[in-house]
Amino acid sequence: MAPVPGIEAPDPQPLRGRTVLVTGGAQGIGRGIAQAALGAGASVAIGDLDGDAGAACLRDWNVGERATFHRLDVGREAPVRGFVRAALRAHGRIDGLVNNAGIADPATGPLQRLELAKWRSYLDAHLSGTFLCSKHALAALAAHGAGSIVNIASTRAHQSEPDTEAYAAAKGGLLAFTHALAISAGPAVRVNCISPGWIATDAWRKPTARRTPKLRPRDHAQHPAGRVGTPEDVAALAVYLLSPAAAFVTGQEFVVDGGMTRKMQYV
Structure with missing residues (x-):
């Protein structure tokens, strides 16, 4: 009788030898992803508007040339192009891109008073930024035939609170952009999307803004998993x-x- 093939144990450093770019990578979920990628063996280039937060990441991680920080406005094409080129110069290759940058506050006030410029700022930060970073990183991601893009959307693409139209529209657009690019970029580059729910990021900010999350028992209890989420x-x-x-x-x-x-809510 032929032996049953075994299942290999997970690699403790599955990103060893790879380079991952993380936008909005200096605080919150982005920092958590960048830090986890480093722990998984990758080199990481983070792009963020906040220079103090980026410098704090490099100090805290203390991994030398494996981590680089670049000031980045993802809504402008020239800085995005420069970010990708700088990452290639620093690390020699790009294997992964995490499009995480965006405006954190979903509330923009009543639609009747929402200015077009503010509406566009949400689409630029979340959706146009993802387009630009993907556009300029795609060739490098495809070069080794196994690139991966991970877009960070939100459960607000599926459900909403009042006065969050711009945020919801941008995050909903990311879902469609994800499956469209997956078809266009495959098989050399895979494209997927993560939609986080309530994630407490207070402890993952830059040192001057860092604090312990103020969470109540009922905040945790409303989650079937029993707690609010974390960047990890x-x-x-x-x-x-x-x-x-x-x-x-x-x-x-x-x-x-x-x-x-997945939890039904009744008032």
């Missing part, structure tokens, strides 16, 4: 999607929300 919850999935273990996964959305969007 999103980062663990991002590392998997960036790694060779996810070679057969593309064009998909993964919701990381502790089960909240």
Whole structure:
């Protein structure tokens, strides 16, 4: 009788020898993903508008040339092009791109008073930024035949609070952009999307803004998983999607929300 083939144990450093770019990577979920990628063996280039937060990351991580920081406005094409080129010069290759940058506050006030410039700022920060970073990194990602893009959307692409139209529209657009690019860029580059729910990022800010999250028992209790999420919850999935273990996964959305969007709510 032929032996049953075994399942290999997970690689503790599945991103060893790879380079990952993370936009909005100096604080919050982006920092969590960048830090997890470093722990998984990758070199990391983070792009962020906040120079103090970027410098703090490099000090805290203390990994030498494996981590670089670049000031970046993802809504402008020239800085995005420069970010990708600088990452290639510093690390020699690009294997993964995490499009995480965006405006954190979803509330913009009543639609009747929402100015076109503010509406466009949300689309630029979330959706146009993802387009530009993907556009300029795509050739490098495809060069080795196994690139991976992970877009960070939100459960707000599926459900909403009042006065959040710009944020919801931008995040919803990311879902469609994800599956469209997965078809265009495959098989050399896989494209997937993570939609986080309530993620407490207070402890993942720059040192001057860092604090312990103020969470109540009822905040945790409304999640079927029993707690509010953390950047580590999103980062663990991002590392998997960036790694060779996810070679057969593309064009998909993964919701990381502790089960909240599956829980029926009655008033």
